[in-house]
Amino acid sequence: MAKPTNDAQLLIQSLRKAYAATPTNLKIIDLYVVYAVATALIQVGYMAIVGSFPFNSFLSGVLSCVGTAVLAVCLRIQVNKDNKEFKDLPPERAFADFILCNLVLHLVIMNFLG
Amino acid sequence: MQARCARLKTIRLLGDPVDDYEFEADADQDDSSDVEEFYDDDEDGIPCFYDDVVEHILAVYNEYFGGMDDDDIRSGGDPKEFSLISGERRFKSTLHFQIKGSIWSSEPWTIPMAKPLVLHLLLLLICGSALLSSGSVIHPISDAHRSAATELFVPAADGSFGSLEETFEALRAFQILGVDRTGAKFEGTCKTVSEKLSSPTSTTKDLYHALKITGILGCRTESIEFDGITSRLQAAVKDASSLLELYYSLGGLLSVKEQGKDVILSDADGTFQAIKALSQSDGRWRYDKDSTGSSTFAAGIALEALASVVSLAGSDIDQSKIAVVRKDITKLFDRIKRYGDGTLYFDEKNVDPDQYKGPLATSASITSGVTAFAAVSSEKLNIGGEKILGLAKFFLSIGIPGTAKDFFYQINSLASLENNRISIPLVLSLPATVLSLTSKDQLKVEVTTVFGSRAPPLAVSLLKVLTPDSKEVTSFEKKELEYDPENRIHFLDLSPLKIDVGKYSLIFKVSVNDPEGSDIYATGDQIIVTAFFTGFIKVDKAEIAVSDSDATSESVQKLDLSKDSLISLSANHLQKMRLSLQLTTPLGHSFKPHQMVVKLRHESKVEHLFVPETSSRQYKLVLNFLGLVEKFYYLSGRYEIELAVGDAVMENSFLRSIGSIELDLPEAPEKAAKPPAQPVDPLSRFGPKEEISHIFRAPEKRPPQELSLGFMGLTLLPLLAFLIGLLRIGVNFKGFPTSAVPAMFATLFHGGIGAVLLLYVLFWLKLDLFTTLKALGFLGVFLLFVGHRTLSYLASTSVKQKTA
Numbered sequence: 001m002a003k004p005t006n007d008a009q010l011l012i013q014s015l016r017k018a019y020a021a022t023p024t025n026l027k028i029i030d031l032y033v034v035y036a037v038a039t040a041l042i043q044v045g046y047m048a049i050v051g052s053f054p055f056n057s058f059l060s061g062v063l064s065c066v067g068t069a070v071l072a073v074c075l076r077i078q079v080n081k082d083n084k085e086f087k088d089l090p091p092e093r094a095f096a097d098f099i100l101c102n103l104v105l106h107l108v109i110m111n112f113l114g
Numbered sequence: 115m116q117a118r119c120a121r122l123k124t125i126r127l128l129g130d131p132v133d134d135y136e137f138e139a140d141a142d143q144d145d146s147s148d149v150e151e152f153y154d155d156d157e158d159g160i161p162c163f164y165d166d167v168v169e170h171i172l173a174v175y176n177e178y179f180g181g182m183d184d185d186d187i188r189s190g191g192d193p194k195e196f197s198l199i200s201g202e203r204r205f206k207s208t209l210h211f212q213i214k215g216s217i218w219s220s221e222p223w224t225i226p227m228a229k230p231l232v233l234h235l236l237l238l239l240i241c242g243s244a245l246l247s248s249g250s251v252i253h254p255i256s257d258a259h260r261s262a263a264t265e266l267f268v269p270a271a272d273g274s275f276g277s278l279e280e281t282f283e284a285l286r287a288f289q290i291l292g293v294d295r296t297g298a299k300f301e302g303t304c305k306t307v308s309e310k311l312s313s314p315t316s317t318t319k320d321l322y323h324a325l326k327i328t329g330i331l332g333c334r335t336e337s338i339e340f341d342g343i344t345s346r347l348q349a350a351v352k353d354a355s356s357l358l359e360l361y362y363s364l365g366g367l368l369s370v371k372e373q374g375k376d377v378i379l380s381d382a383d384g385t386f387q388a389i390k391a392l393s394q395s396d397g398r399w400r401y402d403k404d405s406t407g408s409s410t411f412a413a414g415i416a417l418e419a420l421a422s423v424v425s426l427a428g429s430d431i432d433q434s435k436i437a438v439v440r441k442d443i444t445k446l447f448d449r450i451k452r453y454g455d456g457t458l459y460f461d462e463k464n465v466d467p468d469q470y471k472g473p474l475a476t477s478a479s480i481t482s483g484v485t486a487f488a489a490v491s492s493e494k495l496n497i498g499g500e501k502i503l504g505l506a507k508f509f510l511s512i513g514i515p516g517t518a519k520d521f522f523y524q525i526n527s528l529a530s531l532e533n534n535r536i537s538i539p540l541v542l543s544l545p546a547t548v549l550s551l552t553s554k555d556q557l558k559v560e561v562t563t564v565f566g567s568r569a570p571p572l573a574v575s576l577l578k579v580l581t582p583d584s585k586e587v588t589s590f591e592k593k594e595l596e597y598d599p600e601n602r603i604h605f606l607d608l609s610p611l612k613i614d615v616g617k618y619s620l621i622f623k624v625s626v627n628d629p630e631g632s633d634i635y636a637t638g639d640q641i642i643v644t645a646f647f648t649g650f651i652k653v654d655k656a657e658i659a660v661s662d663s664d665a666t667s668e669s670v671q672k673l674d675l676s677k678d679s680l681i682s683l684s685a686n687h688l689q690k691m692r693l694s695l696q697l698t699t700p701l702g703h704s705f706k707p708h709q710m711v712v713k714l715r716h717e718s719k720v721e722h723l724f725v726p727e728t729s730s731r732q733y734k735l736v737l738n739f740l741g742l743v744e745k746f747y748y749l750s751g752r753y754e755i756e757l758a759v760g761d762a763v764m765e766n767s768f769l770r771s772i773g774s775i776e777l778d779l780p781e782a783p784e785k786a787a788k789p790p791a792q793p794v795d796p797l798s799r800f801g802p803k804e805e806i807s808h809i810f811r812a813p814e815k816r817p818p819q820e821l822s823l824g825f826m827g828l829t830l831l832p833l834l835a836f837l838i839g840l841l842r843i844g845v846n847f848k849g850f851p852t853s854a855v856p857a858m859f860a861t862l863f864h865g866g867i868g869a870v871l872l873l874y875v876l877f878w879l880k881l882d883l884f885t886t887l888k889a890l891g892f893l894g895v896f897l898l899f900v901g902h903r904t905l906s907y908l909a910s911t912s913v914k915q916k917t918a
Contacts (some may be wrong), residue, residue, distance in 0.1 A: 023595075027843050035836035039829055046825040050817035094907035099901070103870055107890065110874045111883060 029076040035037040040065035146534040158181040252510045262514045282323040283522035290529045304333035317368045322362040325369035356402035364422035374687035382427030397446030414479025421486035458504025478523035485534040497634030499537035500776040506539035537636040557606040571627040574604040614701045615649040615763040648763045649700040656695040694734040704731040707761040714753045719792045727794035747789040748782035856907045863904045
């Protein structure tokens with residue numbers, strides 16, 4: 001029926017418009033998250049094909065993507081001006097935390113990569 | 115050389131563990147203690163029997179008091195004197211050392227209480243034994259000695275045997291035994307020796323040995339400067355301060371004289387006096403004026419030196435002085451020690467451990483000294499022939515010594531005894547001590563000098579024959595042995611004597627025909643020799659039977675043990691088996707063998723041994739299977755029966771398989787003992803095992819390389835998509851600080867992050883964690899600083915923007 005698709009299309013369009021209103025830095029972070037998750041999915045697909053022989057490598061690869069995505073989400077929460085909870089937190093501080101946590105994560109990941 | 119150490123057969127503690135010990139020692143297991151058993155194998159001055167004793171004492175004391183080890187025992191000068199060094203120990207002990215046939219005992223001793231001291235275990239000498247110990251077998255020197263000499267004294271390539279002293283000893287031994295001393299090798303010896311003689315740095319000892327060697331080898335003496343040597347030796351005699359110096363210089367001068375040169379000893383009286391001055395009242399001598407201890411070994415050396423003085427001086431010496439020395443010799447011989455069988459020897463007491471030389475060396479020294487002195491003394495020395503014979507027996511009883519030094523001592527002493535002026539010992543020896551009654555052996559006896567040379571005409575009589583428990587065989591009367599001049603043997607036919615098989619002590623007496631001969635020759639009083647008379651033992655009336663337990667019916671089978679027939683029986687556990695036989699000696703008496711054993715062996719190799727009992731004339735073994743069921747481990751089946759009968763005097767000792775018996779035993783209950791495990795073929799258990807080949811884990815299958823590379827490319831795609839998406843969003847660098855310093859910090863910040871990521875890549879590629887962490891530390895600190903500056907600058911600019 002045309003109506004449900006219309007509804008879906010209307011829904012998507014309204015979402016798009018709302019999304020377009022988000023500030024640029026948040027969009028950058030969202031894009032980064034999508035990138036990380038996509039990389040993780042490709043790695044899982046590869047493992048599905050060839051088997052999980054160096055399991056540590058697989059884990060480290062996937063967890064690095066997932067970890068960095070999680071950290072980016074945390075950054076987004078903290079930087080978002082509409083979030084009342086983190087009103088007093090300067091965004092630079094959040095960014096510094098993000099960088100630091102990423103570096104630590106990647107050190108561990110590199111060690112585990114083998 | 116066969117080991118001569120008496121190993122302790124038993125050590126028994128009588129009474130309190132720290133008090134009485136009783137030891138028995140019997141090395142060659144012949145149930146008698148022989149002279150050999152007191153020998154010292156490792157020449158540490160202590161008869162090796164004592165090593166065992168000491169070890170045992172240590173073990174027992176350690177058990178009770180702990181903390182003692184080998185260093186805590188030291189031997190004193192007297193080999194029978196041991197010292198225990200310990201801390202404060204408090205105990206009292208009486209030690210008995212008993213050797214079968216003779217008795218050693220010790221005095222009771224207490225330890226001084228609070229002083230860590232050297233404790234002495236004093237052992238008295240063997241008392242004259244009340245028990246008659248059977249004589250040791252003595253043989254005169256024979257060809258066996260000659261071949262042993264060539265084996266022991268092996269010259270090096272240049273003809274020397276080690277040091278000059280050792281060379282002298284070897285050559286002297288060869289000379290006495292008649293071993294060949296010619297040959298190119300010894301030319302070299304002559305040369306070395308003459309070099310030594312002409313060298314001004316040789317000591318008097320070297321000169322002495324060199325001169326002696328020259329004499330023995332018959333070296334050419336034209337090149338040797340005898341005058342120079344003589345004057346050196348004479349100066350040494352004058353300046354000598356010790357006994358050994360005097361001995362060597364006087365011996366050297368005597369050797370020069372024997373080689374034909376003229377030697378004058380100035381002040382012979384003074385020299386004689388100098389040597390005599392070192393003597394002690396008990397007959398021993400000191401080594402020099404300053405030493406306090408005297409030794410018997412030194413006495414021998416001194417006597418030889420005195421004899422050299424007298425030979426060199428001729429009639430210049432005062433005869434009364436010689437008489438005094440004769441008295442000294444008599445006193446010296448009071449110190450002689452004896453074994454139970456008449457063997458005499460000299461030994462040292464109360465001498466430093468490093469000065470202690472052992473009974474062989476001491477006796478050898480005294481023998482050489484006394485015989486040398488007797489040769490120059492006009493009157494006969496007052497030593498009985500019995501003492502000389504005892505010494506000769508001591509040297510001969512060593513047999514063939516194991517070391518070169520011992521060999522020299524023995525041979526040299528026997529050579530001096532062979533022709534001495536006191537009395538020449540004659541030894542009685544039996545070429546065969548095992549005589550067979552079956553082959554009608556004759557008892558043969560040889561009487562010769564110690565070197566096996568001809569003895570004067572004499573008569574040998576067999577006085578008594580004693581059984582092992584010292585009872586006399588009454589049917590035997592004193593008999594004189596006949597003489598066979600061709601083989602120089604005295605013999606006696608045994609068959610008319612009607613002596614049964616067994617081990618006997620034969621007592622001989624030797625008397626020289628010439629009445630004056632008893633002065634010149636020493637034959638000893640009673641000579642005791644152990645002999646075995648063997649014979650064929652008849653085995654009679656051998657029967658084996660199986661009967662019921664109530665002894666009603668018996669199925670008897672006669673055994674003929676001379677044939678190889680095997681019988682077979684069968685029995686169950688309610689029956690009994692009886693084996694009986696009689697043993698008779700050739701003379702018809704019943705015989706008790708040393709060993710009679712019946713062995714039953716099961717198919718599974720489990721064995722059981724039984725000893726038949728003796729009653730009147732019969733040996734009987736009754737096996738009541740009812741009582742033996744447990745002992746047999748309830749194993750039913752076929753048991754092989756073997757009978758072993760053996761004895762030293764039985765010529766037909768046998769181990770024979772009689773047959774087999776089928777035993778039917780009841781089933782084993784659950785708790786019955788299992789039969790003992792039989793020995794396993796050692797190779798199967800201890801031999802090499804199969805080789806294990808390690809199988810390595812098969813490597814995992816890896817995907818083809820193209821696939822992996824493809825997916826790597828695929829992974830990079832999202833990155834591209836990210837960058838494109840960033841551009842589409844409209845990313846810009848407006849926020850990048852423009853002014854210099856903050857810009858620099860910002861660049862550094864980004865650079866720092868990049869550096870850290872690069873470090874991670876390096877870490878993955880080749881670095882290890884520690885280097886990475888170190889570098890990360892530095893970078894991290896840098897990054898913190900830079901980042902803080904940058905971000906705070908950015909924060910301040912954004913605040914300014916907000917407020918503005």
